[in-house]
Amino acid sequence: MTKDRTPIDSRLENLRRLDPDARLEMLAQAVGLSDADRATLAGRDVLPMQLADGMIENVIGKFELPLAVASNFRVNGRDYLIPMVVEEPSVVAAASYMAKIARGCGGFFTSSDQPVMRAQVQILGLTDPQGARHRLLAAQDELRQMCNARDKVLVGLGGGCIGIEVHVFETSAVGAMAVLHILVDVRDAMGANTVNTMAEAIAPRVAEIAGGHTRLRILSNLADRRLARASVTLTPQALSTDTLDGADLIDAMLEAYALAQIDPYRAATHNKGIMNGIDPVVVATGNDWRAIEAGAHAWAARSGRYTSLTTWERGANGALTGTIEMPMALGLVGGATKTHPAAQAALRVLGVTSAQELAEVTVAVGLAQNMAALRALASEGIQKGHMALHARNIAILAGATGAQIETVARAIAAEGRVSVDAAREKLAEL
Numbered sequence: 001m002t003k004d005r006t007p008i009d010s011r012l013e014n015l016r017r018l019d020p021d022a023r024l025e026m027l028a029q030a031v032g033l034s035d036a037d038r039a040t041l042a043g044r045d046v047l048p049m050q051l052a053d054g055m056i057e058n059v060i061g062k063f064e065l066p067l068a069v070a071s072n073f074r075v076n077g078r079d080y081l082i083p084m085v086v087e088e089p090s091v092v093a094a095a096s097y098m099a100k101i102a103r104g105c106g107g108f109f110t111s112s113d114q115p116v117m118r119a120q121v122q123i124l125g126l127t128d129p130q131g132a133r134h135r136l137l138a139a140q141d142e143l144r145q146m147c148n149a150r151d152k153v154l155v156g157l158g159g160g161c162i163g164i165e166v167h168v169f170e171t172s173a174v175g176a177m178a179v180l181h182i183l184v185d186v187r188d189a190m191g192a193n194t195v196n197t198m199a200e201a202i203a204p205r206v207a208e209i210a211g212g213h214t215r216l217r218i219l220s221n222l223a224d225r226r227l228a229r230a231s232v233t234l235t236p237q238a239l240s241t242d243t244l245d246g247a248d249l250i251d252a253m254l255e256a257y258a259l260a261q262i263d264p265y266r267a268a269t270h271n272k273g274i275m276n277g278i279d280p281v282v283v284a285t286g287n288d289w290r291a292i293e294a295g296a297h298a299w300a301a302r303s304g305r306y307t308s309l310t311t312w313e314r315g316a317n318g319a320l321t322g323t324i325e326m327p328m329a330l331g332l333v334g335g336a337t338k339t340h341p342a343a344q345a346a347l348r349v350l351g352v353t354s355a356q357e358l359a360e361v362t363v364a365v366g367l368a369q370n371m372a373a374l375r376a377l378a379s380e381g382i383q384k385g386h387m388a389l390h391a392r393n394i395a396i397l398a399g400a401t402g403a404q405i406e407t408v409a410r411a412i413a414a415e416g417r418v419s420v421d422a423a424r425e426k427l428a429e430l
């Protein structure tokens with residue numbers, strides 16, 4: 001799902017060792033950023049108050065979060081630098097680390113469905129719900145045309161309503177109910193406003209055809225017609241380190257994964273780890289992370305039992321193959337993607353040219369993040385890497401500034417005492 005653009009090298013060796021200004025310089029060189037985008041990403045006058053005030057209600061200020069870039073990603077043979085907005089330490093490091101291992105094995109491979117969203121029109125007061133279903137299905141062409149008349153721009157771009165479904169329910173509270181779904185190809189939009197407008201437009205005619213009255217007219221966040229997929233295959237050699245045997249690590253990762261498959265208590269945490277990778281990209285690109293979260297967890301529970309969003313299996317020659325498949329309703333236009341200047345700059349850093357490409361890269365980051373957590377959990381445990389990076393937060397909380405932050409963080413991480421008390425002691429010693 002990629003159009004031609006100048007290839008970049010996402011390796012950016014030593015990026016981690018630079019200060020933020022020098023990192024931005026390196027990124028700018030790598031992706032050819034404009035001066036305006038550089039200023040935006042550096043956080044200078046990113047979101048003018050007038051713009052912020054126009055985005056939501058009762059605005060009183062702006063809330064800043066760190067913006068980082070994950071390096072090393074190769075997806076379908078193309079390198080990407082991944083903008084991530086997140087408050088949690090070790091997430092960006094972990095994604096970059098796994099992408100580094102993966103690129104040695106060819107990187108991630110992805111695919112996705114056409115960007116089709118659903119909206120639901122709820123119909124009540126029906127005497128013959130099955131009859132209503134048949135009448136609505138017979139009127140499919142008329143309803144589709146009514147939808148498409150509401151968005152000529154979308155139709156002009158090759159999108160629009162592609163069909164309908166009708167689901168019938170018997171309820172104890174309000175009797176029989178039919179729910180008409182419109183399926184809309186929303187092209188490069190997330191599509192919520194687009195499909196909601198269509199659903200509201202056709203509701204009176206739907207009520208007439210069905211012989212009842214309509215109530216809800218709203219999109220479904222279970223975007224199961226808009227799935228994105230990624231896979232990665234890692235050889236035991238690629239996973240080996242000085243202290244870890246790759247084949248043993250694969251065994252351990254498969255054991256760890258097995259629990260996420262069968263146990264919702266573990267699956268919730270496993271999937272949180274996946275969203276650690278996905279949400280920061282969603283936020284950085286100005287997309288609706290609540291919609292992505294809702295879709296992800298509804299999809300994970302689709303069988304009736306909440307389970308893992310990824311699969312991990314042993315393939316040929318003992319290699320480990322990971323896959324992810326999940327709804328990914330992301331846009332390049334609409335919502336805040338166009339209004340927030342940093343979101344626009346982030347999309348240019350990514351260099352994606354379609355919503356499908358963005359969705360595919362985003363799920364690849366989710367898969368990388370899951371791989372990082374599984375690798376750490378199956379070997380040294382999560383605290384070693386995570387707490388070592390969290391130690392910088394703790395040092396700041398204890399009052400460290402400037403070069404003290406790194407010194408205190410290193411000292412408390414080395415002692416395995418990542419607490420504010422320990423950091424205060426080290427600070428006093430300094």
Ligand SMILES: CC(C)(COP(=O)([O-])OP(=O)([O-])OC[C@H]1O[C@@H](n2cnc3c(N)ncnc32)[C@H](O)[C@@H]1OP(=O)([O-])[O-])[C@@H](O)C(=O)NCCC(=O)NCCSC(=O)C[C@@](C)(O)CC(=O)[O-]
Binds near residue numbers: 072091097269273374
């Ligand atoms: C944290 C690491 C990567 C350290 O791992 P390490 O072995 O100390 O890393 P390293 O120093 O050998 O570096 C290896 C590569 O990692 C990256 N890297 C390493 N450090 C940095 C850094 N400071 N800044 C930027 N990049 C960094 C970087 O790409 C580097 O390569 P290089 O560029 O040097 O050639 C590893 O321990 C790890 O992946 N841990 C897992 C961390 C994780 O999953 N964090 C998520 C938060 S925990 C959570 O919320 C979810 C969870 C875990 O509960 C989910 C679940 O249960 O499934």
Ligand SMILES: NC(=O)C1=CN([C@@H]2O[C@H](COP(=O)(O)OP(=O)(O)OC[C@H]3O[C@@H](n4cnc5c(N)ncnc54)[C@H](OP(=O)(O)O)[C@@H]3O)[C@@H](O)[C@H]2O)C=CC1
Binds near residue numbers: 188190219
């Ligand atoms: N449950 C949920 O998740 C809900 C989410 N939302 C919010 O809805 C917003 C997203 O809605 P969305 O419909 O994407 O936003 P918009 O309505 O802002 O943008 C979509 C519109 O952009 C125009 N457009 C221009 N270029 C393209 C293109 N290449 N591809 C597709 N459309 C294009 C189209 O027509 P035209 O020019 O005619 O507008 C299209 O209808 C988000 O802010 C989200 O938070 C809202 C309600 C519920």
